[in-house]
Amino acid sequence: MSDATNLTAQIDINTIPALGKEQLLELAMGPQHPSTHGVFRMNVVLDGERVMKLKPVFGYLHRNHEKIAESETYLGSMPYTDRLDYICSITNNWAYAIAVEKLAGIEVPERAEYLRVITGELTRLQNHACLLGFLMQDMGASGTPLMYAFREREKIMDLFEGLTGARMMCNYLRFGGCRVDAPAGWMDAARKVVAEFPRFLDEYENLLVGNEILMDRTQEVGILSKELAINAGISGPMARASGVDYDIRKVDHYSIYDRFNFRVPLGERGDVYDRYMIRFLEMRESIKILEQAMRDIPDGPIVDPKTKIRGFRPKPGEAYGRIESPKGELGFYLVSDGALNPYRYRVRPPSLINLTVLEDLCIGQNVADVVVILGSIDIVLGEVDR
Amino acid sequence: MVGKGIIKGMVETARNFLGSYVSKQRLTTIQYPEERAPQIEAARNFPFLVFDGTDAERGLRCVACQICEKECPPKCIFIEKSKDKKPDATGRMQFYPATFNIDISVCMSCQICVEVCPFDSIKMDVVYDLSNNDRFAGLLLHKQQLAKSNEYYNTIHPTEAAAVDAHFAEERAKAAAKVKAAAEAKLAAEAKAAADSNAKAETPLADTQAQPVGGGTR
Numbered sequence: 001m002s003d004a005t006n007l008t009a010q011i012d013i014n015t016i017p018a019l020g021k022e023q024l025l026e027l028a029m030g031p032q033h034p035s036t037h038g039v040f041r042m043n044v045v046l047d048g049e050r051v052m053k054l055k056p057v058f059g060y061l062h063r064n065h066e067k068i069a070e071s072e073t074y075l076g077s078m079p080y081t082d083r084l085d086y087i088c089s090i091t092n093n094w095a096y097a098i099a100v101e102k103l104a105g106i107e108v109p110e111r112a113e114y115l116r117v118i119t120g121e122l123t124r125l126q127n128h129a130c131l132l133g134f135l136m137q138d139m140g141a142s143g144t145p146l147m148y149a150f151r152e153r154e155k156i157m158d159l160f161e162g163l164t165g166a167r168m169m170c171n172y173l174r175f176g177g178c179r180v181d182a183p184a185g186w187m188d189a190a191r192k193v194v195a196e197f198p199r200f201l202d203e204y205e206n207l208l209v210g211n212e213i214l215m216d217r218t219q220e221v222g223i224l225s226k227e228l229a230i231n232a233g234i235s236g237p238m239a240r241a242s243g244v245d246y247d248i249r250k251v252d253h254y255s256i257y258d259r260f261n262f263r264v265p266l267g268e269r270g271d272v273y274d275r276y277m278i279r280f281l282e283m284r285e286s287i288k289i290l291e292q293a294m295r296d297i298p299d300g301p302i303v304d305p306k307t308k309i310r311g312f313r314p315k316p317g318e319a320y321g322r323i324e325s326p327k328g329e330l331g332f333y334l335v336s337d338g339a340l341n342p343y344r345y346r347v348r349p350p351s352l353i354n355l356t357v358l359e360d361l362c363i364g365q366n367v368a369d370v371v372v373i374l375g376s377i378d379i380v381l382g383e384v385d386r
Numbered sequence: 387m388v389g390k391g392i393i394k395g396m397v398e399t400a401r402n403f404l405g406s407y408v409s410k411q412r413l414t415t416i417q418y419p420e421e422r423a424p425q426i427e428a429a430r431n432f433p434f435l436v437f438d439g440t441d442a443e444r445g446l447r448c449v450a451c452q453i454c455e456k457e458c459p460p461k462c463i464f465i466e467k468s469k470d471k472k473p474d475a476t477g478r479m480q481f482y483p484a485t486f487n488i489d490i491s492v493c494m495s496c497q498i499c500v501e502v503c504p505f506d507s508i509k510m511d512v513v514y515d516l517s518n519n520d521r522f523a524g525l526l527l528h529k530q531q532l533a534k535s536n537e538y539y540n541t542i543h544p545t546e547a548a549a550v551d552a553h554f555a556e557e558r559a560k561a562a563a564k565v566k567a568a569a570e571a572k573l574a575a576e577a578k579a580a581a582d583s584n585a586k587a588e589t590p591l592a593d594t595q596a597q598p599v600g601g602g603t604r
Contacts, residue, residue: 076459079496144399151414158426165430165510171496179501183428183545207398210391310457310502 038381049366054359061385069345082169085383088123091325093173099321099332100175104314112177113256114297121286126156127326128279131378138375152200155193177303194290218273222361222373232357236328241278242270248324260289275376351379430510432490435532442533447507449480454499462492491525506550
């Protein structure tokens with residue numbers, strides 16, 4: 001294994017023309033390739049099995065999200081943010097709500113903050129469980145691990161449906177709070193799901209963590225160095241797997257995260273295996289946060305009654321709101337000119353920015369590894385293309 | 387030992403497979419068309435219009451204020467206001483929608499129309515088997531298809547509907563009180579007018595007698 005990595009380290013992309021074009025194969029992986037998590041194309045140049053060059057092509061799912069938001073009211077863009085990263089809609093709502101609250105100077109009641117943390121961390125559990133399933137699917141473990149992960153995701157989606165009315169497109173947060181309070185019995189159901197979740201994690205670790213095939217496929221594959229992670233602006237679990245100690249929940253202390261006792265797991269090598277394992281550790285930390293939040297949640301109002309739903313006009317200015325979404329730093333930048341709709345609306349999508357290092361991770365690896373590396377980056381094309 | 391991890395994983399799979407025969411928790415699949423999961427109360431799908439009583443045309447709560455049409459993010463609602471008026475749920479004369487169409491192939495079930503509606507007339511439905519052969523006309527729902535009774539609303543969202551009904555009962559009581567007060571005031575005014583004319587004709591004492599009745603106007 002180590003010989004192979006040394007060999008690949010010597011390959012320079014600039015020497016490719018010297019090898020002679022007839023020896024190289026240019027291949028378009030996607031956009032309909034099942035392993036690319038949506039409509040995403042990679043133009044790869046191969047020398048035998050080895051990747052010499054990789055060009056990502058995206059935009060197939062572009063739907064003008066930012067421009068539409070500039071012609072919608074502030075509330076009108078809230079359901080569109082669900083569709084960015086459609087696996088974790090509530091964290092998208094949250095980042096947007098924080099940006100608008102900063103812009104308009106709205107305070108959020110205590111109970112609403114707790115509800116936001118609870119739903120946000122449930123979203124993180126759901127996203128990471130999905131990712132583990134998808135990654136295994138990419139590696140060829142068809143079905144079983146993905147179905148186990150989806151079984152757990154189903155429980156969380158049922159919770160979301162009971163609270164917000166929708167399983168995926170929740171549209172739950174509002175400026176200055178949340179849309180509805182938890183109905184009777186919901187909190188107990190959520191406690192039950194959270195209490196049972198560690199059993200799934202144990203089962204999943206038994207299922208695959210010691211698996212020799214998995215280790216061969218993931219260890220020393222797609223190494224992202226700490227320097228490159230910082231320079232390329234990588235965030236989220238992917239940066240932490242490379243040893244970058246950066247978690248916005250700890251850095252910004254947004255919402256009420258300073259009240260909870262949790263740790264930020266870090267990886268050492270930054271290979272696919274580390275990126276895979278860090279999600280397990282993060283889920284365990286999320287469960288800790290959820291237990292604390294569900295224990296401490298107070299009674300009270302869930303929304304600031306002074307905030308208008310219709311005719312909401314923040315005063316002119318600009319604001320950037322960001323959160324630690326399950327995939328990394330998700331930010332919304334808004335400029336208001338005092339009208340009903342934002343003058344400028346910009347999303348900082350974690351998936352897109354994490355995807356920029358794909359070529360650096362893939363050069364010198366085998367074609368089969370490209371799929372695994374892409375899987376470990378954890379992209380959702382709804383967010384990459386917007 | 388090479389293969390130990392694989393065996394460990396296989397044991398886990400076997401436990402799930404065998405467990406599915408005894409434990410409901412491990413057998414989560416539902417045989418869909420024959421067997422359906424229980425409906426979750428908060429669930430939402432597409433909007434519908436609530437009407438009171440038995441006549442969908444007369445009892446429709448919507449007054450064609452067109453707020454939902456304006457606030458709908460994907461602009462899937464189309465309303466045409468009526469020329470004439472009819473009494474609404476609280477008895478006031480209001481406009482009604484001559485046309486009310488929702489294109490559910492565009493609707494994204496965000497529920498903002500429900501949030502902005504000041505008359506509690508548009509609510510979210512829970513029907514999900516809506517497949518249709520006709521992509522355009524079949525998914526463009528008209529007023530007749532959208533109108534559903536308040537009893538139906540009470541069966542799908544009991545808690546929410548009970549709160550709405552309580553609110554309406556309060557409004558109706560208020561309106562009834564207002565009508566009563568207006569009638570009393572009219573009566574008092576008539577009495578007063580009569581008393582005035584009487585006073586002109588006979589004695590000024592009748593004017594003071596009319597005063598306590600006039601208190602009903604407040």
